[in-house]
Amino acid sequence: MLIARLAGEHPDSSQAAILTELRRCLLDGGVPPGSAIPLEEVAAVFGVSVIPVRESLKTLIGEGLVEHRPNLGYTVAKLTAAELREMYLVREVLETAALTASVAAAGKADDEAVERAHRAMAQAVRDGDAAAYHRESRRFHLALVTPCGMRRLLGMFESAWNITEPLQSMTHLTAAERGTLQQDHDEILAAFLARDTEELLRAARAHHGGLRKALDSLPSDTGLFA
Structure with a gap:
């Protein structure tokens, strides 16, 4: 392959x-x-x-x-189901740490990058394209945190994300689950554009909570987990 x-x-x-x-x-x-x-x-x-x-x-x-x-x-490399959940927790902690600084530093170009990724995710949901949704979700979250300017934090965030990429988690969810996560992204986008830090952090926490539930639903008999 x-x-x-x-x-x-x-x-x-x-x-x-x-x-x-x-x-x-x-x-x-x-x-x-x-x-x-x-x-x-x-x-x-x-x-x-x-x-x-x-x-x-x-x-x-x-x-x-x-x-x-x-x-x-x-x-x-294969991850165990527990290791996958652990890496998503690491991603959540790093993303949360970056978001406040990101909102404060973001400008028009950053808004446009986040909006482009969000539109692409929405299109993937409409098309039922799970692989595209997975790819654009990464682009969306990276666009959210990039304005923070914290080079080492961003490096750790991307490294943590990379470890989970071969599994392609979002492609194993149902269309309904991806649609629910996309609703979270709608709220995150609105708060980011409004520069509403408190609402952004609330929406991000809710989104990561939804992700944890979605990960728990992933099939364990596909051979993808260690």
Whole structure:
């Protein structure tokens, strides 16, 4: 599965380029947790030895995206259901910490970025496109916190989000559940545009509470969880 997504021309075969391409494939949801990452086949795609591929995979292990087991090789990392809930809690704490500063610093360009992502989410709900909804939800939440300007916090927020991406949580929810979460996003957007910090934090807390309930409903028999 991974090799099919990597197939094509790769004029840049530096270790940095290999790392970027592997990370992209893992984050875009096309390679589910538990999928094998065949070292020699990946090296062949890029026309390199296994050394730069192995070094790239070591980096991705450190990022929580890849696992390695002796004699079994490399696979896309799996989370337990408890670990998934934990990472969503981390995301909630970091997002809440950023929102107050974000509202105070946001300008017209930030409003437009949040609104674009919100419109794309709404369209995904209407189209029944679960993958697009998942993708645009990430874009929406990142747009909300980016104006805070806290570089290290934003880095931790994105890293925490990345760890959950191979699972593509929103694609496993029902259409009704995604619709309910989108109603939360409506309230978050309105409070952000109004620069109403108290209402924004209330809406965000309610949204994360809804997310926790939705995560509890995810099927545990799909093989996606450790």
